[in-house]
Amino acid sequence: MILDRSHAFMLVGPVGAGKSTLFNILFDRPEEAQKTQALDYESDLGVDTPGEFFSHPRLYHALINTAADVGTLVYVHPANDFECLMPPGFLDVYRGKHLITVLSKTDLPDADPARVKALLRACGIDAPVFNISIRDPESLNTLRKILLAYQHQAEAAHAMETCR
Numbered sequence: 775m776i777l778d779r780s781h782a783f784m785l786v787g788p789v790g791a792g793k794s795t796l797f798n799i800l801f802d803r804p805e806e807a808q809k810t811q812a813l814d815y816e817s818d819l820g821v822d823t824p825g826e827f828f829s830h831p832r833l834y835h836a837l838i839n840t841a842a843d844v845g846t847l848v849y850v851h852p853a854n855d856f857e858c859l860m861p862p863g864f865l866d867v868y869r870g871k872h873l874i875t876v877l878s879k880t881d882l883p884d885a886d887p888a889r890v891k892a893l894l895r896a897c898g899i900d901a902p903v904f905n906i907s908i909r910d911p912e913s914l915n916t917l918r919k920i921l922l923a924y925q926h927q928a929e930a931a932h933a934m935e936t937c938r
Contacts, residue, residue: 780845781928782819783874783921786837787850788859789825792878796850796906797822799914800921813840819925829859838867845928846872846921849901851894853877853885858897865899872924873901876917881907 785793794814797803801816813836814822821840827833841847847865851858865873875894877887887905894903904920906913 779818779843780931781925782821782844783846783848783872783924784821784823784841784844785848785850786823786828786841786865787825788829788852788855791825791850791852791855792908793825793850794822795908796876796878799908800918831861834861834864841868841871844871846874846924848874848876848921849899850876850878851890852882853880853887853890853905854882856886856889856893858893858899860894860897860899862898865901873899874917874920875899875901875903877903877905879907880905880913881909 785797787793797814797816797820801820803816812824816822821844823837823840827837849860849865875891877890879885880887887903891903902920904913904917906917908914
C-alpha cells in the first residue's frame with residue numbers, strides 16, 4: 775500500500791531560517807528547536823527538512839524525493855536574510871502542489887520583510903507570502919489556517935478518489 779501524504783506539508787529553506795522552530799510551534803511541541811539532522815515527520819501531516827538539503831546541490835535529490843509525497847511546500851526564508859540562494863525553478867519541480875512562502879524572524883531589528891519579499895519575487899518565487907514571528911500568535915494562526923485548509927482539500931480529493 776502506498777502512503778498518501780498529499781494532505782501533508784513540507785518546510786524547506788536555508789540553514790537557520792527557523793524551519794524547526796516553526797515546525798515545533800505548528801505541532802505544539804514544547805521543546806526548543808535543535809539542529810535538524812534528518813527529515814522529521816510529525817503525525818503524517820508535516821515534514822521538517824535540514825537546511826543543508828536546500829543549501830547543498832548534492833542533497834537536492836532528498837528534497838525532491840520528499841516533495842513528491844506532500845501536497846504543500848512551505849519555503850521559509852528569514853526576513854533579515856537579503857540573499858536568495860534558490861536555484862531557478864527549484865520549487866516548481868512538481869506542478870500542482872500548493873506553494874507558500876513564510877518570512878520568518880519578522881520581529882528582529884534588522885528584518886525587512888518588504889525588501890526580502892521583493893528579492894524572492896525577483897528570484898521567481900511567486901507564492902503567497904506570510905510574515906510570521908514566533909512572538910506573534912496571530913501570524914502563526916493565519917499560517918495554521920491556510921495549512922489546515924489545504925489539508926482538508928487534499929483529504930476531500932482523496933476521499934472522492936477512493937469512492938470511485
